[in-house]
Amino acid sequence: MNKLRFTLLTKHLIIFLAIAFSSLSALAEAADNNARRILIVYFSQPEEVKLDGVDGVSGASILQKNSVVMGSTQYVAQIIQKETGGDLFRIETVKPYPRQHDPLLKYAERELKDGVRPVLKAKIQNLADYDQIFIGYPIWWYKMPMVMYSFFEQHDFSGKTLIPFTTHGGSRFSDSLREIKRLQPNAQLLMQGLAISRDDVTDDDTPKEIIDWLNTLPNMP
Ligand SMILES: Cc1cc2nc3c(=O)[nH]c(=O)nc-3n(C[C@H](O)[C@H](O)[C@H](O)COP(=O)(O)O)c2cc1C
Incomplete structure (x- = not known):
């Protein structure tokens, strides 16, 4: 092999390796971005009730799974987080909600009637990092809780x-999907949302139902 051919071959090899390396790192970066671009936002209000050793209490938003007490929507949010690898953001108010069922019912009804906008503890600071955002909430008095309006x-x-x-x-x-559309006209709201009855949240097959639903969504990792 003469010297010129050898130099040309070496050059081609270097170019090939450089392209291969940059494609690989672009792929890795895309995969990383994909994992970081999902955010799961939720509001959930666990209630204080006597559990009497029961796993999940009908009529109250409390679950006890592995001794962890959480709200129903929180439970669903955590499964979505685990499956998608997204980040989790919990919506919280500066003024806490009552944790007993009847006072909470009355409090929420008053908030709705007065059109209150409860003050949020924190806002999402890095919204630009995400393009797919799961958004979860319970239904209160046939609406989204007023904190969702805030x-x-x-x-x-x-x-x-x-x-x-x-x-x-x-x-x-x-009416919450219509309301979200009204409040966020420039977002793309997927209409194939997941609605789970509080009575079914603790069922053994609920995690599978959630995963099956996730698999129907476009652009999931
Ligand atoms: C103040 C209040 C009002 C509610 N109003 C409704 C309602 O109008 N319709 C309904 O289907 N469920 C209603 N529920 C039931 C909740 O939507 C349900 O228990 C939900 O799973 C609670 O979620 P969380 O545990 O994540 O807060 C209400 C619950 C509360 C506490």
Whole structure:
């Protein structure tokens, strides 16, 4: 092999390796971005009730799984987080909600009647990092809790995909999807949201139902 051919071959090899390396790192970066670009936002209000050793209490939003007490929507949010590898953000209010069922019912009814916008403890600071956002909440008095109105009015989801999920006592999404569309007209709201009855949340096959639903969604990892 003469010297010129050898130099040319070496050059080609270097170019080939450089292209291969940059493609691999682009792929790795894309996979990493994909994992980071999913956010699961939820509001959930666990209630204080006597559990009497029962796993999940009908009529109250409390679950006891492996001694962890959490709200129904929180439970669903955590499964979605585990399956998608996304980040989790819990919506919380500065003023805590009552934890007993009847006071909570009355408090929520008053909030709704007065059109209150509860003050949020924190806003999402790094919204630009995400383009697929799961958004979960319970249904209160046939609506989203008023804190969800505070939340949607203080964030701009333009250009993002919103994937709704709810837990409820029979109302499913009620009017909440229409309301989200009204509050976030420039977001793409997926209408194939997941609505799980509070009575079914603790069922053994609920995690599978959630995973099956996730598999129907576009652009999931
Ligand atoms: C204040 C309040 C109002 C509720 N109103 C409704 C309703 O109108 N329709 C419905 O289907 N469920 C209603 N529920 C039941 C909740 O939607 C259900 O228990 C839900 O799973 C609670 O979720 P969480 O544990 O994540 O807070 C209400 C519950 C509370 C506490």
